[in-house]
Amino acid sequence: METVLKVENLCKSFDKEQVLKNVSFELEKGEVLAIIGSSGGGKTTLLRCLNQLVIPDGGKITVNDDVIFDAELGKENEKNLRTKRLHFGLVFQQFNLFPQYNVFNNLTLAARLLAKEKNSKNKGSSEDLKKEYARIDSEAEKILERVGLKEKMKAYPCELSGGQQQRVAIARALILHPDILCFDEPTSALDPELTGEVLRVIEGLKSKDNTMIIVTHEMEFARRVAGKIIFIADGIIEEMGTPEEVFENPKSEKLKNFFSKSVEKL
Amino acid sequence: MAEAFLVKIWNFIIQFVSGINLPDFKTFCEVTLQLLDGFKLTLLIFAVTLAGALPLGLLITFGSMSKIKIIKGLTKGFVWVIRGTPLMLQIILVFYGPGLIFKIDGLNRLPAVIIAFIINYACYFSEIYRGGIESISQGQYEAGQVLGMTKTQIFFRIILAQVIKRIIPPMGNEIITLVKDTSLARVVSCVELLKAAQEIVGLKAIIWPIFYIGAFYLLFTGVLTIVFGKIEKKLDYYKG
Numbered sequence: 005m006e007t008v009l010k011v012e013n014l015c016k017s018f019d020k021e022q023v024l025k026n027v028s029f030e031l032e033k034g035e036v037l038a039i040i041g042s043s044g045g046g047k048t049t050l051l052r053c054l055n056q057l058v059i060p061d062g063g064k065i066t067v068n069d070d071v072i073f074d075a076e077l078g079k080e081n082e083k084n085l086r087t088k089r090l091h092f093g094l095v096f097q098q099f100n101l102f103p104q105y106n107v108f109n110n111l112t113l114a115a116r117l118l119a120k121e122k123n124s125k126n127k128g129s130s131e132d133l134k135k136e137y138a139r140i141d142s143e144a145e146k147i148l149e150r151v152g153l154k155e156k157m158k159a160y161p162c163e164l165s166g167g168q169q170q171r172v173a174i175a176r177a178l179i180l181h182p183d184i185l186c187f188d189e190p191t192s193a194l195d196p197e198l199t200g201e202v203l204r205v206i207e208g209l210k211s212k213d214n215t216m217i218i219v220t221h222e223m224e225f226a227r228r229v230a231g232k233i234i235f236i237a238d239g240i241i242e243e244m245g246t247p248e249e250v251f252e253n254p255k256s257e258k259l260k261n262f263f264s265k266s267v268e269k270l
Numbered sequence: 271m272a273e274a275f276l277v278k279i280w281n282f283i284i285q286f287v288s289g290i291n292l293p294d295f296k297t298f299c300e301v302t303l304q305l306l307d308g309f310k311l312t313l314l315i316f317a318v319t320l321a322g323a324l325p326l327g328l329l330i331t332f333g334s335m336s337k338i339k340i341i342k343g344l345t346k347g348f349v350w351v352i353r354g355t356p357l358m359l360q361i362i363l364v365f366y367g368p369g370l371i372f373k374i375d376g377l378n379r380l381p382a383v384i385i386a387f388i389i390n391y392a393c394y395f396s397e398i399y400r401g402g403i404e405s406i407s408q409g410q411y412e413a414g415q416v417l418g419m420t421k422t423q424i425f426f427r428i429i430l431a432q433v434i435k436r437i438i439p440p441m442g443n444e445i446i447t448l449v450k451d452t453s454l455a456r457v458v459s460c461v462e463l464l465k466a467a468q469e470i471v472g473l474k475a476i477i478w479p480i481f482y483i484g485a486f487y488l489l490f491t492g493v494l495t496i497v498f499g500k501i502e503k504k505l506d507y508y509k510g
Contacts, residue, residue, distance in 0.1 A: 055416050082421070090418045100413035103510025104431045113427065114417035162509040180417065 005032040008215045009054075009184055014063035015075075016049055023049045024060070025239040031184070031232070034212040038226035038247075039219045041236040042262060047219045050236065051186050054217070055094045056085060067091040067183055093182030097189045099169045101161040101176070108157045111144040111176050118180070140179070147175045151205050167198035171205050178209075185209070187218040223266060227251050235259050293478065301470055301479050308466025309486055315384060315452045315462065320445065322388035327395030334400060352393040358454050361386040365458045383455045391448060398440045402433040435505045442498035446491050463487070 009031040016024040023046045031037055039047045052058040054065060056073065065073040072088040073080075080088065101110050116137055123133045148154045151171040161169055170190055177185055187206065191199035203225050209216065210229060220226055226233060226247070233250040235243040237258045243250055254260050293301070333345030352360070365382035368374050406429050414424035456465035463486055467479045 057412050057415060086415075086418050086420065089416060092416070094412075094416040096409060096413065098407075098409050100407075100409035102410070102413070102428050103508045104435075114414075114419055117423055117427075118418055160508045176417070 007031070008033045008035075008068060010064075010066040011054070012064040012066075014050070014053060014065070015061045016046075016053055016058060017061055023239050024053065027063070027236075027239070027241055029234060029241065029244060031215055031217070033215055035232060036210055036216045036218065036230045037232045037234060038230035039217065039234045039236060040221070040223070040226060040262075041242075042265075045236045046239040047236050048188055051094065051188050051217065051219055054184075054186060055092045056089055057094075090180060091183045093177035093180060093185040095170070095173050095177050095185070095187045095190050097192050099161075099166070099173045099193070101169055101172055103161050106158050106160050107148065107153065107164070107172050108141075108144060110161070110172060111147065111179050112140050114176075115140045115144075115179050144175075144179060147178050148172075150178075150208075151175045152201075165198060166194045167201045170194065170202045174202075174205055174209075184215045184217060187216065187220070189219050189221065191220070191222060223251075235262070237262070293476070297474075297476075301474075301482070304470055305463060305466050305479065305483060305486065308461055308463040308483075311380075311455070311461060312449075312452045312463040312486075312490075315380075315387060315455055315460075316449060318384050319387040319391055319448060319452075322384070323391035323395055326388060326392035327399055330392055330396035331399040331403065334396060335403070349393045349396060352390055353397075357386065357390050357451060358457050360390055361454060361457055379458050379460050383458060383460050387448075387451075387455075391444070394444055395441070398437050398444065399433065401440075402437040403429065405436055406432050432510060435508075435510075438498060438502050438505065442494070445498075446494055449491050449494065450487060 007030050011030070012028050014024055014027040015022070027046075027050060029037075039050065041047050049058060053060045053073075059079070060073060060075060062075040063073070064071065064075070068091075070088075070091070071077075072091055102113065105113060119136045119140060120133060122128075123136065145154060145157070148157060151174055153168060153171055153175070156164060156168060156172075161172070164172065174190075190206065191202050194202065199222070203222065206216070206218065207225075207229050218226070218230065228247075230247055233243075233245060233247055234241055235250060235254075235256075235258075242256045243254065243259050250259070251263075254263060330345055330349065333341050334349060336342045336345070361383055364386040365379065410428055410432070411424055414428050419427070452462055453464040455462045456468070459465070461469065463483050467483045470479045471477060
């Protein structure tokens, strides 16, 4: 198995509060990691650090042997940051689709811009670019078919249900072929009856090529889909292991507490 | 009771209307033509101010949202001064100021008026733009960032269109105010619509032209209201 992601001693503070304390873990290709824990524990910050929406204070992130963040090397310039971000895809809790574009253009906008940039850098002809656009368009259609929304191609986000919007957001992340696809509580903003369709799409993405990190409160889902579970509390990885290890034999008091509270909620 | 009241109102209207001396057709045409001359200048001030203030306003917005404290402070101070003093005062200052302060030849009347208008309206527009930009959720920027877009692409491809949709109603308000504010140009003797009417009133000793120009302003703002309504409707295809 090849290691896709290596996170070493990741730290992040906001003001004086330390949100992530020396977080380290590794992911192998095709692995699905579920991150669980109470709100405010640092789960979302960890995802945002990986995507460099938040710049970590310390530590190192390596994707496929490419160092995408190293606190010792100092700040990256905007252009490098942009390329390095593309190793990751991120699906937000609030979908964040672009409201003025229809579903199809939501998918193709960024891909086309990147293609155009690449074309002018390589001094390609306008014919090449047209071909590339056509390739992107046909791929967008395929991906929309995969998430079951091909017939909604021309619809605007405001015309879709929350579940459909989130499926478009997943499709939008997929079209850029990230090495690691991250989900930040993808079903938390949805009505309960809509979570199923989104979780099914995520589950359907599981394959030997798709490495995924899912921050979630859906314990059953995490247990079923993930190969590895991380439990974060107060910015520290309290427990890490296979679903069996973590769910059947929680070792730390914090995790036991967390589970009993989750059950209480039911 | 109600009938008697209505009859009273009717009688009053009849009396009022028959008391007005309607102008003869020839004078009416003469006056209309003269007023149209003034109206041309009103239109010119309006159009040039818009053409200058819309982009300049965006520049001021970027200044007032700048991360560099000095630029932000200076811009905010400038906007405070411009919004905090009457436009009429600013017109007078731009027209007479250079001559009085620096003892140099000042600007001609019309350029001075237009410069004052552009600066004044750019400041008001900049605050509307800022409100629009700040109302867009951070998630839109972040979505662009994780999709590998540059800051410029994010602003022009994602944010701007949403900002425009949100600021159309307050901009409509401000632009209709501009139509009426053009009448301030008369303070440095630019013969725009109101000044043209005043001159006729003085020369011909008739009062009605001054009321007649109300119809010009109403017509103009009416057209603008329709235009803005159309733009709003056109952008209605999405929410957000």
